[in-house]
Amino acid sequence: MKEKKNLLIIIGVMAIIILAMAIYIVFSKSKEDSGKSFSENTTEAVTEADTEEVKETEAASEESADKTEAEDEEDSIEKEASDSKENDKKLACSVTVSDDGNWQDGDKFVYQYKIRIDNKSKEDVSDWKVVISGFKGGEIGDNWNGTYKISGDNLTITSVDYNETIPQGGNIEMGLQVKYKNSSDTEKAATLYVGGEEYTELKEEPTTQSAEEKAExxxxxxxxxxxxxxxxxxxxxxxxxxxxxxxxKPYQLKGVSTHGLAWFPEYVNKDSFQTLRDDWGANLIRLAMYTGESGGYCQDGDKSKLKGLVDDGVEYATELGMYVIIDWHILSDNNPSINQDEAVAFFDEMSAKYVDYDNVLYEICNEPNGSTSWSDVKEYAEAIIPVIRANDKDAIIIVGTPTWSQDVDLAAEDPIKGQDNIAYTTHFYAATHKDNIRNKVKTAHDKGLCVFISEFSICDASGNGAIDYDSAEDWFDLIDEYNLSYAGWSLCNKNETSALIDSGCSKTSGWSDDDLSDAGKWLKNQIETDD
Structure with a gap:
């Protein structure tokens, strides 16, 4: 019994040992599996983390690449801007050619050109030559301030003895007439040569932004x-x-000139003048009676109709209490003495008619040009002034000056004697005429002449081209300093820069600012704000 009991104890112990071993084995396997699972999960986590890190690295790399590409693009834009700036540079010494009118003379077509060389370099320029293409078939007519030769398609211009050297900051102007068998509208391209080589020295063009800001x-x-x-x-x-x-008391006339009465008669109306007076602040109208051009008073124009427009213009201005200039608009006829007999009859009639009008002024020769000298103009003026004075003893008479009324300094050297209430004209187009013409005005003013700006615009001398706001501002600094009277060119909607009304506007009065050209907006602002 005792032995049986011992056997049971042994079996029980063995069972416990076996159970313990089984538990150990199971636990060990579970622990191993758990460790394996943890290891696998950890590996997966590490792999995912590595993947994210790689992705972040790739993203950073891409971002860096994008940034580099953007910086490269920005550098490229800056380079393009720099290149563009380089392209915007202009020659320090440059030549311009302007069409200065054309007409038919018998069986020939005559074209007049104005050539100008501006020296904005830092030294005097000598031994110059200008070659201009587009003159094939042309025959040289009247010319001035240069030596001219046409060979094939090219016109070559060289100096005469008095303009061999162009001083630093100075300019020279030349001109000629060319005759053709047929009408010619060939585009002209000019090249300047100095010392036998094409001129290539560049100069930065000044910005106009500051002037525009000042105007605004x-x-x-x-x-x-x-x-x-x-x-x-x-x-x-x-x-x-x-x-x-x-x-x-000093008084400044400020206003507007019509274009040719024969070509834009619709702007001679009372509502038009009233708009200029009330909306712009203008007190002056200039009536431009062309003389030599087709439709001009001395050419083939309807004299009765043209004088009727002058009469209307004077009456409208008078009713509105404005001042008015009757302008004998010499231009293509160059020398006013060519039509002197017509001028005598015209001004005799006008001054007799308006002797009792306190608001009428007479401009007796708009722009003498070509080879016309101051002595020519003075001789003509001394014939016309007494005709007016025989009727009107004290009206203001405005006398033109040579070179399209730019050489007022020449008049100052030899002014008209024995007459009162005489003014002398300077005309300017701001993009072309700068310090050189302003200095002439200063000279004349310093010598005691009354200078009258009876025509101007802020573009180039052709009446077209770009506006130079900086030069315009410089001109008006001088005009206001000297209390000079002025009339802006011109009251019309012609498709050119100097026209004050936008070419798309058909209104002849009551213009909004949107109806005005850029030149018109500028002039309106100038008159409105002028002291």
Whole structure:
């Protein structure tokens, strides 16, 4: 019994041992599996983390690449801008050719050209030559300030003894007429040579932004006077360098010139002039009576109709209390003495008709040009002025000057004697005429002449091309400093820069700013804000 009991104990112990071993084995396997699972999970986590890191690295790499590409693109844009800036540079010494009118002379077609060399380099320029293409079949006619030769398609211009050297900051102007058997509109391309080599020295073109900003900053309008200009200031006269009013106080005429009466008669209307007076602040209208061109008074124009337009213009201006210039618009006829007999009859009639009008001024020769000298102009003026004075003893008479009314300094050297209330013209186109012409005005003013800007625009001398706001601002600094009177060219919608009305606008009065050209907007702002 005891032995049986011992056997059971042994079996029990063995069972416990076996069970313990089984538990150990199971636990060990579970632990191994758990360790394996943890290891696998850890590996997967590490792999995923590595993948994310790789992705982040790739993203960073791509971002860096994009940034580099953007920087490269920005550098490229900056380089293009720099290249563009280089391309915007212009020759320090440059030549321009302007079409200065054309007409038919018998069986020939005559074209007049104006050539100008500007020296903006840092030294005087000598031994120059200009070659201009587009003259095939042309025959040289009247010419001035140069030696001219046509060979094949090219016109070659060289100096004469007095303009062999172009001073630093200076310019020279030349001109000629070319005759053709047929009409010619060939484009002209000019090249300047110095010392036998094509001129290539470059100069930065000054920006116009500051001037535009200055023009835009002129916001405060001058409050209009009560009453009309004529009521307030009466008959004008000249005292030394100034236009003065009935009280002897300096007065500035500021306004607008018509284009040729024969070509844009629709703008001679009372509503048009009233818009200029009330909306712009203008007190002056200039009536441009062309003389030599087709449709001109002395060519083939309808004299009665043209004088009727002058009559209408004077009456409208008078009713509105504005001042008005009757302009004998010499241009293609060059020398005013060519049509002197017609001028005598015209101004005799006009001055007799308007002797009692305190607002009428007479401009006796718009722009003498070509080879016309100051002595030629003076001789003509001394014939016309007494005709006007026989009727009107004290009206202001405005006398043109040579080279398209640019050489007012020549008039200052030898002014008209024995006459009162005489003014002398300077005309400028701001993109072409700069310090050289302004200096002529200063010279004339310093010598005691009354200078009158009876025509100007802010583009180039062709009446077209780009606007030069900087030069325009410089001109008006001088105009306001010297109290010079002025009339802007021109009241029409012709498709050219100097036209004050936009070419797409058919209105002849009541213009909004949107109806105006860029030149028109500028002039309106100038008149509105001018002191």
């Amino acid at each position: 900053s002129k916001k405060e309008k001058i409050e209009p006077e009560s009453g009309t200009p004529l009521e307030n200031h009466g008959k004008l006269s000249i005292d030394g360098t100034d236009v003065v009013d009935k009280d002897g």
